Amino acid sequence: MMNHELRYCAVDPGKYDYILLSYGLCGNGTLGVSHPKLPIIMHNVHDCVPLLIGDRKAHCEYMQKRPGTFWFSYGWIEGFPLPGGYDYPQKYDEFFNSVLNEKQRDAIERMLMENYTHLTFIWWNELGHIIAEAGRRYTRSCVASLNDRLGFCLQYDEVKGSPEVLKRFVDGEWNSDDFLYLEPGKKLLFDAARSKLFVEE
Incomplete structure (x- = not known):
């Protein structure tokens, strides 16, 4: 857990003023995170999608309009096994140290995607035209693969x-x-009823 790693990392308060933790709640991976000697600054988000979009409000508005969205970014395309990807078996093996046959792959992708309607690619001008186009092509190919192989009716979309x-x-x-500011010793908490991150008082 992130909290265990941070709590025992050797950080000299005489050299540093803060710990910058570029995470959100991230599947509860940061829940309870704290450091005994230094304040932590982290993002006030549930996951990294609002960080890639660059605007929490824009992300909320998009999700209200299209709640069944599976997000793609160029970083995820390069580093993770994404449903529908031509390189899914290879990346799955690299990531999970497990070889998939075609039947297993279909079962996993069907389970992953059954509640989704859109595959949406997030692109940045700052990364340039070539990367943006490569990401678009890859995401569109995933849409086509999932629709053709598994009978989904997924649609492609993109967000700048x-x-x-x-x-x-x-x-x-x-x-x-x-952003959230955690004083030394204070923990990150989550109010599930309000779907809100907050800092222990």
Whole structure:
């Protein structure tokens, strides 16, 4: 768990003022995170999609319109096994150290995608035209593969993202809407009823 790693990492408070943790709740992976000697600054988000879009409000509005969205980014395309990808078996083996046959792959992808309607690619101008086009092609090929092989009716979409939130994070421009400030010893908590992150008092 992230909390265990942070709690026991050797950080000299005489050399550093903060720990910058570029994560959100991330599947509860940061729940309870704290550090005994240094404050932690982290993103006030459930996952990294709003960070890639660069605007929490825009992300919420998109999800209200299309709640069945499975997100793609170029980083995920390069690093992770994504449903429908031509390289899914190879990346699955690299990531999970497990070889899939075709039947197993179909079963996993069917289970993963059964509640989704869209595969949406997030692109940044800052990464350039070549990367954006490669990401579009890959995402569209995943849509076609899942629809053709498994009978889904998925649609392709794309969203122009921005590194603005990440830039403000590293530049120290931490407003209370987008970022959480955890004093030393204080834990990150989550109110499931309100779907809200907050810091232990």
